[in-house]
Amino acid sequence: MKTVSKDEIRQAFAGVGLTSVDQSMISKCVAFANNHHISSKSMAECWESFSLNKSIDALDEHSWQSFRSDLEKEAERNPTPLQVESCSSSGAVQTRPAMGKRQLPTVTPPAKRVATPPNNTKSAVDAVLSSTTASPVKSASPSYTPPKYEERAGAGKVILTFNPNDLKPTTTAADSNTTTTPKCSIAYQQFDTNVTAQPHRHLFTTMEDRAKALDKHLVQLEDIMMERYNIKGKDDDDTPMMMEDEAEIAPLEAVAVPRQDKICCIGRICNAAHEGRINHTSVVLEGSKHLGGARIEMDVSLLKDGEKQKDFSLFPGQIVAVEGMNSTGRKLTAHRICEGAAHGGNKSTAKQLLEYHYSRQNGTPLKIMTVAGPYTTSDNLGYDPLFDFMSIVMQEKPDVVIMVGPFVDLRHKDIQSGEASLLFSDGSDDMTVPYEAFFANKIAGLLEEFFEGGDFKTQFVLVPSLDDATADWAYPQAPFQDRVFGQRGKVILKKAGGDGLEINTLGLDQIEKGAAGDNNAASADAPFRRIHCVSNPCTLQLNEVIIGVTGTDAIFHMSADETNANLVPGSRLARIGQHMLQQRSYYPLFPAFPGANLDLKRMKQWSMPCQPDLLIVPSKLTSFARPVLGDTVLVNPGHLTKNTTGGTYGVMEIHPMKREELETAGGVGDVELDHNIPNRLHLEIRKI
Structure with missing residues (x-):
């Protein structure tokens, strides 16, 4: 095997x-790969699996020992045959292990590294040779213990940091969020793909x-x-039969x-194997019914x-x-692939942009914070990370906070065991x-305390997740809502001589009632609400900025069932x-990843009505x-907690356009300008 x-x-x-990755870590990886005959691709795949299982996002001295243990196990599971010199024409002969047991190499193995002091543990080879069963090999490396949140x-x-134009972040003092009205409006009702709160039967869909x-x-x-690609039918007169210009697309034909001529087929990509990950040899194209x-x-x-x-x-x-x-009707040899057709960038008139940037925002950036659950660590239900995040929100004073579920995580061991309990106000005992x-105590209660702490104009957007215990379990999801509407549906549990606990x-709604009198915030139709409960997925408009949000990990799901070739290094995500x-969909993968629970009858409601400025x-x-x-x-802010x-x-700041440019364009007429968000954005991903 060649040197890595x-x-x-x-x-x-x-x-x-x-x-x-630090240079020292790269050197260690190179040494390990060459000593154990592991390819760079195998090492990267092992890291991807390790980082997901252990919730680790950095390769450093602390995580190296445990990662090396996984690499050793990978090397034992997939040993690379050694190559020896030979007089044959091929120049090398590979030794092949015998069936049922490991065969020792017939050549002198490479020199071993300096051994650590003995600790009464067997080497991996001794463990395999001395055992007749398929017992796992234990590594001599110390086991990795995830650090606590504290x-x-x-x-x-x-x-x-994403800041292509080197924009300067604003300070809290310069933009204190103390205006009489919020700097932006949040609109989502105009997008007909957003899921409404109307009750319906989930997953009640026939095969037809x-x-x-x-x-x-x-x-x-x-x-x-x-x-989009000017694809014509076979019988269209304006379609040339022989095309020498590579930019032109061949005429459309059924799959x-x-x-005998070059053709173009449009269809859905399928996996011929039906199970397992798609690869280059299992790609199948499925045509539409009318073709x-x-x-x-x-x-x-x-x-x-x-x-x-x-x-x-x-x-x-993928379509x-x-x-x-x-030529045979049984195999399509691809010469070119067009991977869909996006909507195209968004535009607004210069007059609208002047209104947004200099009347509402007063020439200051629009500040948005985004965070995703779980909001408490896996070892308790204390919600300490959420408390710390809300303290940061109080200091930063953003205009909008987009919070994605899960808020009450169904995968949390204490939630699964039914131990979601709360203390009474006197702290004497708790109650399941x-x-x-x-949710009302841990999430809504904390939001209510936030607004009681000052005259904040911050607006919160709550997006559910499929792991939320208080939301629907099918995708797409309706917004958060009370299961029973009206005062008659509420139940008060009271302890003798103590305070009551409202359930159902x-x-x-208590947060909105606290804002009554300010822009009619308690009204469901008010332009400025404190809390906006939206669907999963959803498309929002903050002033001119279009934001698409989904609480389902479509990036991970698609990366687990995708095949590619010749991509620029680092461009896969x-x-x-x-x-x-390009597929105009918040979840284009089908069949879905296990647990996604797609309700295909409502497929339109996870489509993209337009191309978001921020996804x-x-x-x-x-x-x-x-x-x-x-x-x-495309933004992946990560999750607020990772295991323990x-x-x-x-944290995002979208800077306004220059006033003179908008006034010049506005004087010409209703000139539409590109939003150009990538060049106006200053984004930071921070650790909690």
């Missing part, structure tokens, strides 16, 4: 989202309804792609119809490493236009309560986010912020 270099290790780590290091540290929903979505995107609805093998070898080598990224459920040859009452309500825009997708993967398709910034320790959150 430092650059190969860096590129492999960048491909899985680990972009910042012991976390680097609280408040900025771990990532599911098939119709999938085919309808395919046909809609098929029409859009034909118009399974054999043709036959057939499935055909799709050969991407020419794009991967052939004469027409191009980059591509494919996943099940693509494929140009190539299908419903999830709604727990989330307690959010941005490419996955690009798929969401917020909290993910288990390493936090990042990447420009996508030029007009959108703290996580990350995001």
Whole structure:
């Protein structure tokens, strides 16, 4: 096996989202890879699995020992055969282990590293050779103990910055959020894809309804792609039969119809294996019903490493236009792939932008904080990280805080065991309560205390998650709401001689009642509310800025079932986010990742009505912020907690456009200007 270099290790780590690694750690990885004959790709895949399982996002001295233990196990599971010199024409002969037991090498092994002092543990080889059973091999490395939240290091540290134009962040004193009215309005009712709170039957969908929903979505995107790429039918007079210009697309044809000329087929990517991750050899293209609805093998070898080598990224459920040859009707050899069609960037008139930036915002940036649950660590229900985050919000005084679930995490061991209990006000004893009452005490109660602490104009946006105990369990999700409406549905539990506890309500209405008289904030139709409960996913408009948010980890789900080739190193995550825009969907993967619970009958309600300026997708993967398709910034703020320790959150400032430019454009007429958010954005990802 060839020697692994430092650059190969860096590129492999960048491909899985680990972009910042110390030089000393790179050297250790190179030494380990060469000593144990592990490829850079295998090491990066092992890190991706390790970081997700252990909730670790940095490779340092503290996490190296445990990571090395996983690497040793990987090396034992997948040993690389040694190569020996030979006189044969091939130049090398590989030894092959015998079936049922390990075969010792017939050549002199490389020199061993300096051994650590003996600690009465067997080496991995001795453990395998001395045992006749398949018992696991224990590493001599010390086991990794996750640090506690109170012991976390680097609280408040900025771990990532997105600031292409070197914009200066504003200070709290310069922008104190003490205006008489909020600096921005939050609108979401105009987007017809947002889920309403109307009751309905979840997942009550027949097989026929599911098939119709999938085919309808395919046909809609098929029409859009034909118009975008100027794809004509075979019999259209203005379509040239022989195309020498590579920019032109061949005429449209049904998937399974054999043709001797180059054709273009539009369909949905499927996995021929049905189970497991899709790969280059298992790609199948499925056509729409009105074009036959057939499935055909799709050969991407020419794009991967052939004469027409191009980059591509494919996943099940993706709708693509494929140009190539299908001479037999059984295999489509791809020459080019068009991976969807995005909406395009957003525009507003100069008059509107002047109103937003200099009448409402008074020439100051729009400050947005974004955070995602879980909001308490896995070892308790104290919600200390949420308390600390709200203290930061009180100091930063943002205009909007976007909070994504889970708020009451169904995966938390104490929630699963039914031990969600609250203390009475006198602290004498506790009582197990419903999830709604727990939410009202831990979440709504903290928000209410925040507004009681000062005259803040901050607006909170609450987005549910599929792991929320107080939300629906099917995607898309309706906004948070009380299960029983009206005063008659509320129940008061009282302790003898003590205070009462209200259940069957989330307690959010109390926050709005506290703002009565200020812009009619208690009214559901008021332009400025303190708390906005929206659906998952949702599309919001903050002044001119369009923000898309989903509480489902679409980035991780798609990365787990995607195949690609020839991508620029470090661009894989941005490419996955690009798929969401090109497929015009907050969740384009189908079949869905286990636990996603897609309600296909409501497929329209997780589609994108427009291309967001900011696309917020909290993910288990390493936090990042990447420009996508030029007009959108894809943001993964991470999660507020990771296992037993703290996580990350995001702080964004969207700076206004220059006043003279807007006034000049406004004098011409109703000139529409691009929002240009990537060049106006200053973003930081910080540790809690």
